[in-house]
Amino acid sequence: MVNLKNKDIISIRDFTIEEILYILNMARDMEEHSYPDLLKGKVLATLFFEPSTRTRMSFESAMKLLGGEVISFAEPGATSMSKGESLKDAIKIIEGYSDIIVLRHFLEGAPRLAADTISIPVINAGDGTNQHPTQTFLDLYTILRAKGSLEGLSVGFLGDLKYGRTVHSLTYALAHFPCQMFFVSHPSLRMPVDQLEELKERGVKYSEHDSFEEISHRLDVLYCTRIQQERFADPVEYEKVKGTYRLSKGLIEGLKVKPDFKILHPLPRVDEMDDSLDETPYAVYFQQAKSGIPVRKALLAAVLGAKE
């Protein structure tokens, strides 16, 4: 029997296949029913030490839709940490004001430290290039809704596979099911070797490619990502790889993709996906963004022990 009460949500690595499916089932329930009083009297503190609009608004909306309250600070510069206070101290103080904390931090591992320090649940809303587990849950939920199952799919990953934390976390999660994976990227943005070795050790079949066209007909799902300019120390390197791939309606229709092929993207997009794709039956990325609400509702309710 899965029970996630008081569990921290820090990394997708911390979740078993049973726990993942439990959350996805609960998200489905949250999408189909409303529970306006489920978290009445509970307080969520959102601590965003790095700017984010969507993840933060999505958490706040999810909490409010379940009847809970949200507190947060105006900006990181206004906190005691800007005066040199440690994260450990700051988090201990905020623990006294809330029932659950959602934390985004530019330092990798900050949410893990927070979770080790306090006893109320901590949800990682992104720590540098490391993890963004709630994004992974909503990616899985979107695939499940679009395909009906996560078992045995052929999933392509396109774009920034080197720095893209959403890709790393999603491959880790999908390896549970297991799925066959196709990694398509510019040679300088390949999947990190340690990630590939881990997939191999877990028995996942995967292959690496330069061209999307050569594997498009084999895919059930494509997970496309933006090449993130901010991850490149050298602007010349960024210029070399940006615009390597550009998906459009014309391109996809010209390829022999499967009729129920679906494209996901964690958004925002830049020029890797043309607007013309939006109207095709392949695009599910706006549904994916919308899935943030039921998935985050499920996570809040599960770790606060409000629903089984």
Next chain:
Amino acid sequence: MRQLQVSAIKDGTVIDHIDSKSTFKVASILNIHEEGKLVLVGMNLSSRRLGKKGIIKIEGKVLTQEEVNKIALIAPNATLNIIKDFEAVEKRPVSLPEELIGVVKCFNPNCISNHERIPTRLKVVKKTPVRLRCHYCERVMEGEDIELL
């Protein structure tokens, strides 16, 4: 009787089967130069297992677990011999624990463990060759990336 290339000690610890190149690294982490104990060091001794090996004999020294963990990282093939009255009373290979606490620096400058006053925590994901995953930032390090604190 076999002629010893490095003289025997009466009581203490012998660290044997050190990969020869790592002998002085092992000596330096044990702080033996500051403790004033009798230390005998041998290098490039022939070894059936390693080809060339190093050996360190320290009179009156009992290694701490932290020191053993550090040796296991630098010289994974090393064996420890506890000597009492010129006899080896205990002999065991060094081995890494599941987690190293406060032993290795995380190589990721963006890791929280390099910014807060907390001990580092590295999980041992593979013993040969050693591969460690940071408990905090989850980055994997091996080889040259592994830096002792």
